[in-house]
Amino acid sequence: MTTAYDELMAYARETQALAQIAGRLGWDQETTMPRGAAAQRGEEIGALETVLHARRMDPRVGAWLEAITPSDAEAEANLRHIRRSFERASKVPADLAAELARTTSVAQGVWAEARANDDFAAFAPTLERVLDLRRQEGAALAEGGDPYDALLQDYEPGATAAELEAMFGALRPGLVALRDTVLGAPAPAALVGEFDETAQMRLSRMIARTFGYDMSRGRVDKAVHPFSSGSGNDVRITTRTSRTDPFNCIYSTIHEVGHAAYEQNIDQAYLLTPLGSGVSMGVHESQSRIYENQLGRSRAFTGWLHGQMVDAFGDFGIDDPLAFYATVNRVHKGFIRTEADEVQYNLHVLLRFDLERQLIDGLLAVADLEEAWNTRFEADFGYPVDTPSNGVLQDVHWSVGLFGYFATYTLGNVYAGCLHEALRTAVPDLDAQLAVGDPSGATGWLRDNVQRHGGLYEPREVIERACGFAPSEGPLLAYLEAKFGEIYGV
Template sequence: MRGQKDYENLAEHLKRITALEQVMGLLGWDQETQMPPKGAAQRAEQAGAVAAALHAATADPRIADWCDAIDTDGAPAHVAVNVAEARTLHRRATRTPEKLAVELARQASKTLVVWQETRKTSNFAGYAPALSELIDLKREQAKCLAEEAETPYDALLSQFEPGTTSAELDTIFSRLRDGLVSLRQRIAETGISPPNFTGEFPADRQIAFSRKLGDIFGYDWDAGRLDLAVHPSSNGSGGDVRITTRINPTQPLECIYSTIHELGHAVYEQNLNPEHAMLPVASHASMGVHESQSRLFENQIGRGRAFCGWLHDAMLARFGPTGLDSAEDLYRAANAVETGYIRTEADEVHYNLHILMRFDLERALISGDLPVADLETAWNARFEADFGLKVPDALRGVMQDIHWADGLFGYFPTYTLGNIYAGCLNRAIHADMPDIDMALAEGETQGVVAWLNRNIHNRGRMVPPKQLITDATGFEPDETPLLAYLETKFSGLYPI
């Protein structure tokens, strides 16, 4: 291959960039789980320093020189992918001034702390100035990154979901929305209330049960750890993949399904191809694909009738009587359809409606059509129109999510795209393994995880996201399998 030495130099440089990204991730994990409150100002400076180093590495002019010198025609596929990803990283870095990159990191760190403090008293007015400063910087970044004929918002979206535009999402989300609204209305008309838990579930037992779930879903504890956080998350890759969960003493399913969700992310990261570790080709394909792994674990598997049979018996052994007398009661409780305020607690029918609302609001924020000062009012009006409930306070409204405080604009739509991908993968898995529910009823997920290892995890970023899902399933992804799955599942739970 012409340019072999140049490729070796490029690969080593890309590994250094990945290492800096991972350091930034660890700073974020520590801030959410371990950092003392008085460390906030220092953390902002630390984040800024790492951001400066990361920007310098990705803007290094040698990247362009190395890429130009490498002949990818006839080279191994992973070489071409790494070169293409290097060009993208370099282009984004050179379009973003270093000062802006540093200020974004600092302001995101500061805004996160303000969000954490002001949400305790549901004080949006106290949060808004910091959020406004951060959004001003994100708008500036979006304008720097936007390609010709690309909207600023799409420039942010492409960092999380390459090859997808908001116009494409509008089309598929509109079809999905129509199906979800119809299903929600029919379920609401039944007036049926699902069974619920009684008593309290000690935190130490919930944590111990979360660790058991890690074993069940193939999480490598030698390459990870479990902690508590306000907002459950997964962080890291390869040999260091950390997850967080949260505890509700009267509702153990919050911890259980938060943990299973994050395990979907973590098992993906732990099973990326180690042969190309820390290179772009061995990173996740997109955040939509990432979310498909967590939603598949959480919903199609974790909330499925088969797995709920195992879960009922396992909870009985761990906690004693729960107030639910049978596996069927647990299945109904795990799949209760109720209109609520909190996205992370939403059922499968309502969840994507939460995301579609955020998708529209954050586009308006980035375009400048929606000032931050008007965000809470806009949120409350849209929520009442979509869900039929008045928002009682900012904590159960505009301040519930960490994403905007962390500067993650363009991220929210990947949740719904991930649900759509998960619907496609679920159909393909059951077609390939028609007896899989027998294994899941015994708490055995090895077959599903092995299928995902082959078709999703090990392939990393070898092909674009949509192609990856198409290759895995045999058909192009759309909302049809997800809607069919939801219709079948909930028509079996409610007389609709």
């Protein structure tokens, strides 16, 4: 006999399948879609979002939810996700959801062109429209509460701006002090020369497999802004190449593999259910950052990577693996968040977190955003922004309406610091494994303790269960101070 729960889950699987199709359209838009198709793609995505929105707020979903008493933890978690989606969709008018999807699809192309031309003024009217729509959505979701908190739930359920501000406030002084200390010490050598971009892609695909990325269920392509897309058995990543900076390609790939491995390693029983995706962007980012930094930039792993670089590019001017480790982790001035070293990365994120809160709250106008960005950047980093593409235009997030997303990057780093501390205890010979290019001890522990659960637990609970303690900024700061103190001799 078919129960109400069976009917609801069958319906949810169809909704999830349609959402995956929408995601594939987004992947195609960033990789292979012809430029001239942008307006049409916006209409296609808008139409599909209309269908998805209607399904999520269908009255039958409400009736099923009322009729079901969950029989186990898995059912309870599925119902929690479906209820959250139903309540959210019911608060947002269907025409607003469709208009947001259409506008952000087109806005992506406008942003890319403005970025290429270093012309914020050309993007500003489009950003104004995106911001207005997201403010409307935030207000509808908040129902008199804080619109930014309401938007934040899309990316980190249960989090609030106030608690994140407190955590970031505790993190910031230590980061600034460490940054100032290491920048005052002699710097390791920088990587110089030119590196064949085809060889970079070949090496990056090999490293992706080394970190457990299943290429039979994924692929690696190039995009302006690297990203991961999909879940279950179709999880795709992109990276980018620079002829003078192979680290950009290598570490963008490792970062995105962290995201992709999370999705690929979720229990197959959860495929196309609400539990079949990563539980939050903060937890997602913890996987990408621990793969990229605590594992990929470790002294042990970079010793192995040095040999792979020599095989791929020949003599590139750094003969000593220990010197190569210092070069990989070189703290340096720079404008771009995605290219920032571990010490300064979160300072880039905190800038964006503060500015986007002001935008949503109406305390900062789009017309004043570029100046506000440049002023804040110079105050935080000590030198002026030279071009909009190195400043306010560098990230795709606001063009696609991802207000509330940036905070999850630093939250993910905090989670990664906690997971790394627990991982070191659980896998005491980790360095010996990494030194021969074998991160499987670490990735296996992360799979078993974080990734396989998908959406079964709430975000903070996932981290607490894996680590055995509540997440805080302490382990991340301790890790950074120990690592960079040793590299820089301070």
